[in-house]
Amino acid sequence: MLTTTVCAALSAAGLAVALLTAYRRRFVVATRVAAFALVPIGLAMSGLVALFGKVGSAVASWASGLVLDPMVWAGFGVLAVAVVLYVAAGFAARRSRGRGSAEGSGKRRAVEPGASGAALEGERGPARKGTGEDDFSDIEAILRKHGI
Secondary structure, three states: OHHHHHHHHHHHHHHHHHHHHHHOOOHHHHHHHHHHHHHHHHHHHHOHHHHHHHHHHHHHHHHHHHHHOHHHHHHHHHHHHHHHHHHHHHHHHHHHHHHHHHHHHHOOOOOOOOOOHHHHHHHHOOOOOOOHHHHOHHHHHHHHHOOO
């Protein structure tokens, strides 16, 4: 009952502020103030204030049990070990994937049967670099082939 009275008083005060704001011809601000002013009485009328009180009480009793109960601390320890194992498995998986690609980088890769000249160039390094005329010779050959 006292909670509902306090919420009604808060809403009435907020609506009074909204009325004064509207009197100053600041209607958008007054509408926002009125919207926020109606929240406390709406929470009280819907029973959510009582629900929040019960939830707060339940959280407080759980927290006091947490501090005083060694079984709860053991449970958090088990959860921490599970998280550490999960993270360690992720690091190990990444490391084993990285190690496999690092070993293969030192070996020479075989050329596939249908590999293009550009792929072979990437393997041996660029064949011709620095001459502006040779850069467009491949494009010119393709254009001549198509009759352009």
